[in-house]
Amino acid sequence: MKSGELKYQDYKYGFTTDIENIKAPKGLSEETIKFISKIKNEPKWMLDWRLKAFNRLKVIKEPNWQKPKYPKIDYQDLYYYSAPKSMKDKPKSLDEVDPKLIETYNKLGIPLNEQKKLSGVAVDAVFDSVSVATTFKGELDKKGIIFCPISEAIQKHPDLVRKYLGSVIPITDHYFATLNSAVFTDGSFVYIPPNTRCPMELSTYFRINASETGQFERTLIIADKGSYVSYLEGCTAPMRDENQLHAANVELVALDDAEIKYSTVQNWYPGDKDGVGGIYNFVTKRGACRGKNSKISWTQVETGSAITWKYPSCILQGDNSVGEFYSIAITNNYQKADTGTKMIHLGKNTKSKIISKGISAGKADNTYRGLVDINSKAFNSRNYTQCDSLLMGNKCGAHTVPYIKNKNSSSTVEHEATTSKINEDQLFYCNQRGLNQEEAVSLIVNGFCKEVLQQLPMEFAVEAQKLVSISLEGSVG
């Protein structure tokens, strides 16, 4: 290739924060679970719930139908809880938080200080197994909106948590969901009261820092009748040779006429260019459109992780409810992704829309796997699915695995899929207009992803575009 040589850009969030930690004893055991529950000061019902999940876990096996295979995980060789020692006494305000932690988030572009915090975005910052700080709490309080770490919600809002936790993803669901239920540590809790429009973006920033530690995020978002919330999560981790597990459960509940918009920009460490290290991102995300006219919209930009394995789904229970899934999954070098969605139509006149853009480069492998299931009582329901795959080079793979079950003859399912290679003539055209190879690839790929990128809240769209470009650096040449 004559055009500008490309260099592999190092992962810019790969640093480690040197900090003293408190860890649970190594390994998965009742002792570990009791340790987590105790350190989080949980009520008995929560511990019982965890133990129930743990007992279930003993009799079930890890699923293995997914495309990306991975070496056996030794669950006894992991830490399930790790938190900065300084967080033990629960700092009352940001002034009491270890400056090293604040500095970490500054470096990640997420200032937590009152003066510098992102305007219009409330942030919950989760560091390994604890939430470090949550911004804009006061302002949200005034509207009756609850936005806090889930560990705090368990203590302060037990009725809401008990009512909804596990109501979308039962603790018996599958291996990783059950594992999470037993050992989850932190994540965010959101409750939007009836007829309230959340006045700002809510977001959680997940950071893995400690080594040999799994992160078990748990997030629960409830939008009460007639409410609206837009929520975004971001994720990064240090560069390490080991593979680290992030097994999250995220549950969304939308009641009558409520809408939840959930966006993810996933940039976990992807491993190096030879495929060493990186996060195993095994995540269960599910939303229930429980009320009539409710809506849940998932948008994900998945650029990181060694393996991404997730299917953010919608259970469309309420009549006229709407589920959407917009996804960009980029895999480069040796990364693997098996991702998609499940749209379960139960109510009448339910609608779902799936737009998936998979981009594969290097020796990576990218699978879209999705289920559209229209129940016999879901009259006049509609699904539209569009899956586009873009291949860069000829050592990568793209696969589309759509499952469709339509049990109602008044309902329709439409599926379109394309697979193409990055077009040399388009690249030449851009080069002829002065753009180098990287700029040309970035332009074309961002164009390919446009429909999904434009779903992101404005504050994050620009960042996401840059991330798309960076993730593909070194992929053509």
Added chain:
Amino acid sequence: MLQLQNLRASVNDKSILNGLNLNIKAGEVHAIMGPNGSGKSTLANILSGKNGYEVTGNLKYEGKNLQDIPIEERAQKGIFLAFQYPLEIPGVNTTNFLKTSLNTIRKAKGQKELDTLSLLKLIKDKASELNIDEKFLSRQLNVGFSGGEKKKNEILQMKLLEPKLAILDETDSGLDIDALRIVADGVNSHKNENNAFLIITHYQRLLDYIKPDFIHVLSNGKIVKTGCADLGQELEKTGYENFK
């Protein structure tokens, strides 16, 4: 500005250009005419640096060996190709593309990058000179544009980028007479003593509006005849038969 000596080019052992010589000086307008398949687009592609050709010969642009200059640098150094078939790039906003291109080239030339406001004004002004409706500027690049609209968009880019050597590959094909005149005006207004044009065309009619200094007849990958403006009229009458 451009000197080509004994340019030979082939693709997969099929030879397309067979010893082509051409000299272009600043301030000149050259026209290349020739039957389909004679190698006109291949010549344009090689000048702008497209990959995939086996190329030999002594090719110089502003005294430098052309073959050593990467595609985007040729563009930055003033070589512009108006494509015979402009590419569609879905999801990419036309204005954004023009902005990115113009600022990249300005930066490479050591000029100040333009801020969004001045850029938008510049693009709008040039577009209106070409009678391009503003709404095209907010559409996806060339997606769903008619043939004529795509060609006008190429000339818009030429006017914005102000190249030294503009190569127009059959820009006139597919244009109605009004569009042809507008495009020709665009070329004529851009023309000065510091730049040069290489205009590839099938038809005399464009050359009625843009007066070439030289007309070359390309046949089987070679220039078989060079003349001045009236050679065009002769070709119009007799066709290419006499020049094989």
